[in-house]
Amino acid sequence: MRAIPPAALALGLAGLIPFVWSALTGMIPELGLWTAQTIGPRFSGPYVGLSYGTVILSFMSGVLWGFATRAGSAKVAASGYALSVIPALWAFLMVGGGPISAGMNLIFGFTGLLGLDWLFWRHGLAPPWWMRLRVPLSVIVVLCLGTNVFF
Known part of the structure; x- marks a missing residue:
């Protein structure tokens, strides 16, 4: 596998900030009290x-959709398009209710x-370095x- 491009790595790591802050x-x-009083x-x-997890899960659907456009056959592309909408639909349908159930459903969504x-990487639709980035971020x-779910 090739190295992760520096910009992708930096932006991926920066994207963790709201999760870590949460x-x-x-x-x-x-x-938590200081944050609530100071910035809301x-x-x-x-x-x-x-909220950020819901946005990112939906964003990742768009990334997968883009990968599907790289498919060599119409059948693989159609499968890729269909699979790519699952994370966004999951976020839309399953993230609600209380913070515990919403958090659990986001955990299931990101998993x-x-x-x-x-799957997209294995079929050559994602870049060679993709899983080296996605596993640690996930x-x-x-x-x-x-x-926030268990503690």
Whole structure:
């Protein structure tokens, strides 16, 4: 596998900031209170992780859609398009209710997304370095979401 392009790595890591912030403000009550009072409650605890996670899961559907356009046959492309909408539909249909169920469903969504990432990569639709980027990012996202679900 080739190295991850620096811009993709930097932006991928920067994209973790809201997830990490969600976990930190959920685990450290003082930080959560400061955040809620200073910049607003939607940027504290599970709320920032849930809203941002929903956006990112939907964004990743668009990324997979773009990968599907690289398919060599109409049949593979059609399958890729159909599979690519699953993360966005999952976020739309399953992320709601309370923060625990929404968090669990996002964890399931990001885990399923990693499977789709692998499938698109395996079929040569994603760049060769794709899984080297996606696995660690996904693990961190799931761990951060899990802190607000399980702790």
